[in-house]
Amino acid sequence: MSRLQVVSGKGGTGKTTVAAALALALATEGKRTLLVEVEGRQGIAQLFETEALPYEERKIAVAPGGGEVYALAIDPELALLDYLQMFYKLGGAGRALKKLGAIDFATTIAPGLRDVLLTGKACEAVRRKDKSGRFAYDYVVMDAPPTGRITRFLNVNDEVAGLAKIGPIHNQAQAVMRVLKSPETAVHLVTLLEEMPVQETVDGISELRSARLPVGRIIVNMVRPEVLDAADLELVRTVPRSTVARSLSSAGLGGARRGGRAERLVDPLLTQAEEYAERYALEHEQRAVLTELGLPLHELPLFAEGVDLAGLYELARELREQGVS
Structure with missing residues (x-):
């Protein structure tokens, strides 16, 4: 299993729910998983029925077998302060820039800077080790932007590395892309058995492959039971x-x-x-389209009343039984 698991999907397919279930599924047998949110929607906090996540890594769940799930909602402004401290040792000067509004100004107008900071923070968590030399997290799961934006989001550091030919920005961008374009990363796409999400999944996989980003699995969410064959x-x-x-x-x-x-x-x-x-025929037709893509295909059931915390653990169990963990 790749250590950075990126989960994307068309809006409405339940990608945040799948990312959370995947984090639980991977945190087995004492494993530690970090679940990262990059869109500022606090969807992870809602799923785990906890208070809004701050910009710090906080344990939010214990998985079967004693594993732990931590969560982090990345704030681009605070991530930029981390970056300035790490490479330029600005310290108090960086905090002063924030008070003046310069940080917010930079993350708003600088092309791609926000995405650079978000991907960079996630990759830092992937590479981080403790004093004994062991990775701080066995897996990092990113609840990423939707399918239509995922390739540009992940590939932004390539663009930055091309613009900044030398210096710490260039080196940082290259370090991030070494993680994102390596076997350490897998980009999973969440879809439904409907025409538009499936077509967007097909297009998204094509774009990811063209950008030489590693495609992982297709996860079909909210699958209805077959009442009649x-x-x-x-x-x-x-x-x-x-x-x-x-x-x-x-x-x-x-x-x-x-x-x-x-x-x-x-x-x-x-x-x-x-x-x-009619729906049966459509779903079988769309499943055939997904099968032709030649990627591992997994299906998660529909919960008619919505997914609560117990349902999240049930989805994690389904993923483990299908060999995802």
């Missing part, structure tokens, strides 16, 4: 209405006489079956 659906298309009415009557749902309760239920039931058949 292909044979059942074929039977639904051909069964006479009278047979359906008699079956409903036998189940105690009213007499089968014309105009009776069972008779009135036939059309709504057949309409619902037709709608299910």
